[in-house]
Structure formats: C-alpha cells, structure tokens
Amino acid sequence: MTTLPLPFFFLRHGETDWNRAGLVMGLKDIPLNAEGRTQAAAAANILTEYGIASIWSSPLGRARETAEIVASRLGLAVSLIGGLAERNWGIYEGGAASARKNKDAAPEGGESAADFTRRSIAALSEVGGPAPALVVAHSGTFRALCRHMNWPHGAEPVANAQPLLVTEEGPHPLHNFAL
DSSP, X not given: OOOOOOSEEEEEOOOBHHHHHTBOOTTSOOOBOHHHHHHHHHHHHXXXXXXXXXXXXXXXXXXXXXXXXXXXXXXXXXXXXXXXXXXXXXXXXXXXXXXXXXXXXXXXXXXXXXXXXXXXXHHHTTOOSSSSEEEEXXXXXXXXXXXXHTOGGGGSOOOTTOOEEEETTEEEEGGGOOO
C-alpha cells in the first residue's frame, strides 16, 4: 500500500475564468484570474498560523501560481510533482463540466478515474519533508484522495483556495479545526 504523508495540508488552486464559466480544464494550463490571486493570498494568511515547512505543487500554472503566492508569504520554495496535475479529461477539456458522461470511464484521449487515482496517490506519496507539508493541486486530486481513503467527502466540491488539514480521519477545513 502507498504511504501518504499524513497529516498534511491541502489547498486547491485559486479561481480561474474557466472555473467561473463551469468549463473542464483538465490538463489545459489555464491561469488564475484576479479573484484566484486574491483567494491564494487569503489562504496564505490563514496558513501562516500552521508552521508549514514545505510546499509541493502540481506543475499546472493555476496550482503553481497559487503555491508561489503562499510560498512568498511563508518564505518557502515550491517543489513540483508532475503526477499532481489534474486528470486528463481528453475530449471534454474546454467544454461544459455538465457534458461529462460516465465520470469513471476514460474519455476519448483522457484517463479513467481509476488511472487518475493511482497517479494522484503515487504523486502524493512523493511528498517529502520537512513536515508539515502543504500540497497545492486540484479538485480532482482531492476527489482521488477521498476515493483512495474511502472518505465520503469526494462527492463534495472542494472550494477554490480553501485550506484543509488532511488526517487519517479525513479533511478538515482550517477555519473549523485547531491543531
């Protein structure tokens, strides 16, 4: 079984114009919008209270920029892990999220939920020290983690730039959780 760096902090990237429009981004490298940058800065302010010692990020620009905003506030560097990139949604990328059919199957030119979960968990197992670590990635990465851990939270969307503490028991929003 893959060893995850529990506990760790998780942060979905800030908002993009495609998030706002309800479009599937997948591996498309869509940048943060102004609101997304504001959200990342607000998350950084919250995270200053938790002693984050390392930051690991998806290489996609929206996650990487979010991580860099947090890292700048915390005085840390960002380490990239390619496997943390969002799921490859193939032909659905750029289209309406509501158009996706059978979300478990691999769409044409994309990857299945099972393959994406394996990739995401393998990437999360690469997160190293020093602890506590912050992982900046995507809503799909969060859903994959929840599937892997058999947590019910994966069906609920994780908000843009909502900091979470991830423990064996599940994810905890920081505004409701004290270390």
